Each structure stands twice: as structure tokens, then as C-alpha cells.
Amino acid sequence: MTVPALIIGGGPAGSAAAITLAMAGMRPKLIERHKLPAGCVCGGFLGWDALRALEALGIDPWALGARPISRFRLVTAERVVEAELPALAAGLSRKMLDRALLDAARAAGADVTLGRAARAIDPLARSVRLDDGDTIAANAIFLATGKHEMRGLARRFAHSSAGLRASLPSSQRLDGLADVVELHLFDDGYAGLLMQEDGSANLCLSVSRDRLNEAGSIAALLPDLMRQAPALAARMEGTVPPRFDAVSGVPYGWRARNSGEGIFRIGDQAAVIASLAGDGIAIALASGASAARAMLA
Ligand SMILES: Cc1cc2nc3c(=O)[nH]c(=O)nc-3n(C[C@H](O)[C@H](O)[C@H](O)COP(=O)(O)OP(=O)(O)OC[C@H]3O[C@@H](n4cnc5c(N)ncnc54)[C@H](O)[C@@H]3O)c2cc1C
Known part of the structure; x- marks a missing residue:
């Protein structure tokens, strides 16, 4: 089977790419290994740039029950320091956020398959082997497996x-x-x-x-x-x-220097910012949408 766009991973990066492609009239195929998003290792902090990116994708975090956050508090054994954030932020579980994004991708027209995992990618053939042995070829592949490595395009790093x-x-x-x-x-x-x-x-x-x-x-x-x-x-x-x-x-600080033709690394598969910054979700959303726009251009 050959599809126009195959997205591996249904976190913020993969869903942002799927929504952007589907809103432009394509029918991208997204594969997510979990049957239902169950949450992942993430602080759940949505900064103002993430809130803006979600709005552009048609997601209203407040309607999902997000809790407003306007201050941060740094605590050590000796001191507590508190300050206002420069703009309103929010707290929302990844379970809730990822489900809403996948629902939005499906509603926009993406073909979303849950409960199947990609096992390996062949970047030259632009094809992906799935856990049931099927192989899917694509004109463009969006690698959005986040914190997890994909055989054939695994990130290399010394410290993590x-x-x-x-x-x-x-x-x-x-x-x-x-x-x-x-x-x-x-x-x-x-x-x-x-x-x-x-x-x-x-x-x-x-x-x-x-x-x-x-x-x-x-x-x-x-x-x-x-x-x-x-x-x-x-x-x-x-x-x-x-x-x-x-x-x-x-691997905090890791960055992809290049990827093959028709292969888009997005989210944590493109770059990993220190989690203390609370900006990984915003970067994942922005990179997914930008890569989709680049493919459409
Ligand atoms: C300790 C910690 C705290 C953090 N706290 C925050 C925070 O508060 N705010 C913030 O903005 N960022 C935070 N981050 C960063 C943030 O979690 C990531 O930057 C963001 O989740 C990246 O999104 P992504 O879509 O690239 O990947 P992910 O969110 O990791 O999503 C990847 C998806 O791909 C799926 N997948 C993986 N392998 C396969 C496969 N083989 N086949 C099919 N599907 C697959 C996974 O199941 C998952 O759904 C934190 C990170 C860490 C480590």
C-alpha cells in the first residue's frame, strides 16, 4: 500500500501534522501504538505559545478542563521563590490533550489507526514495517515517535x-x-x-x-x-x-541535523529542549504544523 502521507506517532507533533494536512484536504494516515492515549512522561504544563498553537488547530484546552496557571514557584531545601509568569499558562493531563488532538485529527479527515506500532523504517524506500508484518510506503513520512527510537532512524546520543x-x-x-x-x-x-x-x-x-x-x-x-x-x-x-x-x-539538547528526502522529523524526534523550560509541547505542535505546511507547499 502507498499513501500520500504517513505519520508515525499520535502525540502533539504527529496530531498537529495530521490536522494541518487534513485541513488542507489531504487524507494522511496516522499510526499510534496505544489503543487510547493513557498519559506519558510529561509535566502537562502548557505555556502561552502552546495555547496559541492549540487554538490554531481548533483545540480549546479550557473546554477540556485545563487549570489556569499564572505563577511559578521554585523550591529548594533552603529557599522558596515565586514570580508571575509573563502570560497565562495552563495545566492539563497528556491523556486529555492527546485524546483531544487525535479526535480533532480524525474529525478533520485524517485516517487514524490506534493500537498498531511501527517496527522499522526504511528511509530510502520511504516505507515503514508495522508490528503485524504489513509494510506501508508513503510519499512523505512524518517521524513523530517522541521519546521512543525507531529502527532505521534512531537518534544517536551519549548522555540522557x-x-x-x-x-x-x-x-x-x-x-x-x-x-x-x-x-x-x-x-x-x-x-x-x-x-x-x-x-x-x-x-x-x-x-x-x-x-x-x-x-x-x-x-x-x-x-x-x-x-x-x-x-x-x-x-x-x-x-x-x-x-x-x-x-x-x-537526550536534552539533541537536535536532528538532517533527514532524508520526504522524511520529516517532528517534535522530540527533531529536537529535545530541557523539560524544565515547559516548552516541548509547543515545539512539537509548531514543528508538526510547519512540516505539514512544507510538504503541502
Ligand atoms: C520529565 C519531562 C517533563 C516534561 N514536561 C513538559 C511540560 O510540562 N510541558 C511541555 O511543554 N513539555 C514537557 N516535556 C516535553 C514533552 O513531553 C515533549 O517535548 C513532547 O511530548 C513531544 O511531543 P511528541 O509528539 O514529539 O512526542 P510524544 O509526546 O512522546 O508522543 C509520541 C507518540 O508516539 C507514539 N509512538 C512511539 N513509538 C511508536 C511506534 N513505534 N509506533 C507508533 N506510535 C509510536 C507514542 O505512543 C506517543 O503517543 C517534558 C519532558 C520530560 C522528559
């Missing part, structure tokens, strides 16, 4: 960090989090906390792989981090969330 994410259920320990993104700093990493649409808090940590490897496990690492971040320990009341999403190879 680990990312962890969990939800903290609504409780008094989350008091003072309304309207704020709170960042707790510790050696070789940080934890971000913000309220999301269902009243729970999203807890997302970035920590060097060396530190995680030395600890040996998430359960062994957390008490060590809590000693350096007592205010975070107080928020968690000494309990460790039962389930963490985890990703082991986040």
Missing part, C-alpha cells in the same frame, strides 16, 4: 536523563497549588507539580540516568530525592505513588 510521572490524588497536601506550577530542585534533576483537570496533581521528575542507575530502582531513588527536597516530601506525606510512568533515555 530519565523521566518519571505519577498522579497524586486530590488532598489537603496539594493546598497552595492552584494557579501555580511548582518546581522542586535537587541534585541532577527536579520535580514539577501542577493541578490538572480532574483535581489530581501531576508529579513529573527528571533525574540523571547515573543517579537512577546508582539507586538501582525508582523505589530506592525516591527517599534519597525526598531528603534533598523536604517540601516535596511534605506534599507526598512520605508516600510513594504506586505507579510511575517512566522513560529512560531523554
